[in-house]
Amino acid sequence: MRILLTNDDGWNAPGLNLLAASLRPQAEVIIVAPDRNRSGASNSLTLNDPLRVESLGPLVYSINGTPTDCVHLALTGLLDREPDLVISGINDGSNLGDDVLYSGTVAAAMEGRFLGLPAISVSLVDAPDRRYETALEVVRVILDHLESVLWPADTILNVNVPSIPWAQLHGFRATRLGHRHRASPAIRAQDPRGRPIYWVGRAGPAADAGEGTDFHAVASGAVSVTPLEIDLTRHPALPALAQWLDTLPHD
């Protein structure tokens, strides 16, 4: 199997390199990753600046762009052969609920899917004790059973792994996205010249985190696997919206 591996934490992040080392015995792994931490980059593409690719070793490239740039460029010009699968991660921190809208990790997997490849995003839940080895085992098990997965078209799998030993995991759970409360306020500070600067505050705590959600699964020590599609249309709202639009004056 030929795997395109990327992330949003940057090419030198431990999650990506541990995963590459763990996959290499069983797969051809090509790393194309941002040259720095681009967490929160979402699906952004760099359109007004050129992208530069740095070759850091055999089949390891860094790009001065976003995670989406990396996958886009890899699949539309950089690689001479298509990979069979795109894996994004292992991200340092969870991507649960609303996080997926901001996440560069999830976006990189989406870009792989947009360009026609099966794609998985993998995140390790925040904890003082980072159990990357558990996430490595999770990826290994998923890949070993990939042939039997019922993989719907235009869908990526968003995987979140609790940071606990593999032996303590409570299995795998199919989940839906939960929701977070509003984010903490921005933090205002001052630069050395007295001008105001701001830090975006922390993501809010879980709000919709009941049974069946990704939040609930990882909180119960299970691996959360959410099938994500890209269609954001609120389909049930269409008929009422259409009716209202018909009442608007036009000619």
Ligand code: MN
């Ligand atoms: Mn990240």
